[in-house]
Amino acid sequence: MHNIARICVTTAILIAVLAFGSVCHGDTRQSMTPNIVWIVVEDMSPIIPAYGDKTISTPAISSLAAEGVTYTNVYSTSGVCAPSRAALALGMYPSAVGANHMRTTSHTDETGLPRYEAVPPPEARMLSQYLRAQGYYTTNNYKTDYQFTAPKTAWDESGVAAHWRNRPENSPFFAVINFTTTHESGLFEPYGFREIESRHYFSDDADRIAELPQHHSVKTAESETAVHIPKDRAFDIPPYLPDTKVVRRDMWKMYNNLAETDRQIGAVLQQLKDDGLYNDTIIFFYSDHGGPLPRQKRLIYDSGLKVPLIIRFPDAEGAGTVDDQLVSFVDFAPTTLKLAGMSVPEHMHGQDFVQNGDQQRDYVHAAADRFDGFTDTIRAVRDKRFKYIRNYRPGQGYYLPVAYREKIPTMLELLRLKEAGGLNEIQMQWFRATKSREELFDTSSDPHELNDLAADPEYADTLDRLSAEMDSWLTGIDDAPITPERELIDKLWQGRASQPQTSAPKVSSAGELVTISSETSGASIAYKIIGEAEEEASWQLFQEPIAVPPGAILKVLAHRIGYRESEIVTHTAAP
Secondary structure, eight states: OOHHHHHHHHHHHHHHHHHHOOOOTTOOSOOOOOEEEEEEESSOOSOSGGGTOOSSOOHHHHHHHHHSEEEEEEEOSSSSHHHHHHHHHHSSOHHHHTOOSBOTTSOHHHHOOOOOOOOOOTTOOOHHHHHHHTTOEEEEESOOOSSSOOOTTSOSEESTTOOGGGSOTTOOEEEEEEEOTTSGGGGSSSOOOBGGGGGGGGTTOHHHHHHSOOSTTOBOOGGGSOOOSOTTOOOOOOTTSOOOHHHHHHHHHHHHHHHHHHHHHHHHHHHHHHTTOGGGEEEEEEESSSOSSTTTTTOSSHHHHEEEEEEEOGGGTTTTEEEEEEEEGGGHHHHHHHHTTOOOOTTOOOOOSSSOTTOOOSOEEEEEEEETTEEEEEEEEEOSSEEEEEESOTTSOSOOOOTTGGGSHHHHHHHHHHHHTOOOHHHHGGGOSOOOSEEEEETTTOTTOOSOOTTOGGGHHHHHHHHHHHHHHHHHHTOOTTSOHHHHHHHHTTTOSSOOBOOOOEEEEETTEEEEEOSSTTOEEEEEEEOTTSOOOOOEEOOSOEEOOTTOEEEEEEEOTTSBOOOOEEEEOOO
16 A cells, blocks of 8 residues: 555554553453454465456455455465464464474374474464453464464364354454365365355354364265356466366366355355444455465465455555555564554564554565475565575475375376376476576566576576575574474474473462462463353463352363473362
8 A cells, every 4th residue: 555545544543542442351341442353265366356356256355455455465474374374373484483394293104203383482372362361352263273282272262163252242352264165175076165164154153053064075066056157267377277178177166166255254244244343343354375276385486375465444444555565474463463452572573564654574485395295495585576486405396296286186187288298388397307496586577487587697686685685584583494304393392202291280379369370481371160050161361360269160271382281280269
């Protein structure tokens, strides 16, 4: 957005926060702290009307763009979901905390490595933990792919029935709502929409949701799946994919899934309006990384990293404006904290991009490592025009035979045509046997990143500048890309033979007041109070001494992110 428009939005938010004041723990007065909703779709590049793609209509998303700010230079830190989600949750680069190898808790047979989790520094918390400590009711519906187990202190609710409507009266809320219809698995055959996704049309009705097939792979038959766009629609096919019947069908599925997702988003937005909350809520719309097709997801090219981001501010401040500043996923947590009137912890790598004045980014960074059972090591940095890529394994090609991706018909089509000699030079680039140590692309003239300029003397200064920036970034976040994954695990576990466990909490009482502590640095503490005639309560965040009624049972546990949970300690209050 132009500077004037940015100033207008920033001023409006600052005035709102100052007027609303902070939320104190236990304060029962009417809170005016802004509600915040993250609407998250999966595996989607900016292929919507708000970004110039007119293939389909997206009324819900387009309404957010008309009433909000559209950001045009937003990039995930990885081309795949779980590392990206770690960046969003922590405000830290995944490669700095051991979160960048996709599926750290699985594929042990292929890798020969143990299950492990990312371990951020002890002072780190998930964004939702900070907001919850400030009085926000936090809900997650329903993805928890963070490369670590979310502490029980992270969410008031997490699951398919989580909803802001379940919050205590007058509590502000932070709600993450994940829409998975656009996920790459939505291209698998047999084609059909996931039945569980229909929950978004009645997402406040836990009983109806419980009746749905809960597994994400249960789909409607194609004959029962809504057709939102004609099956014979012509598509602009990226040059790295062949124009065949199979590819066109997958393109149709991709856009049809997006059209369905837009309708689901519209249903959730209507719930905000029905509750009288729409104009008091800051709404983020974004994707967890780039598109679902081969040579998109998992890649460190813009096809795998560039995402849409639209933010609707209260009362549509800044409506219809466009902001071209560089934004990284590590910026989302700091920005959300500032919008909530809170400070940004020093350990976070990101920065506020809404109230930043003229302090905008010059660069964004990304990393790629292991994907399921196959390892590569790549780092990338870009400014608004140029992308620099450093390949730490130049002796191997870009294509990795990830079994999950080979369920996509287009991937099988590519492999078939490759063997038959049916791919052109551009389409064969992904399958080359080796790759250059360094790559450089002018994304303004070459948006698909097909023409490597690294060896062109005309761009030597640009190459040197971006290479130096990458070195500075790697040093600043303590990322050593050549470290073998086994050594990374040893570092995360601090030489232990297995994942460390959080120390069991200690409970001490003085009258009815109970204090809880843990010897593990960085542990957060969750507790439940269970009365004689009450059902078991949900886990609460311990922050200060709590009153436990006589005869009640107190359950407590501690959990540092990346460690195993502690044992549950039970304390019975004196009668």
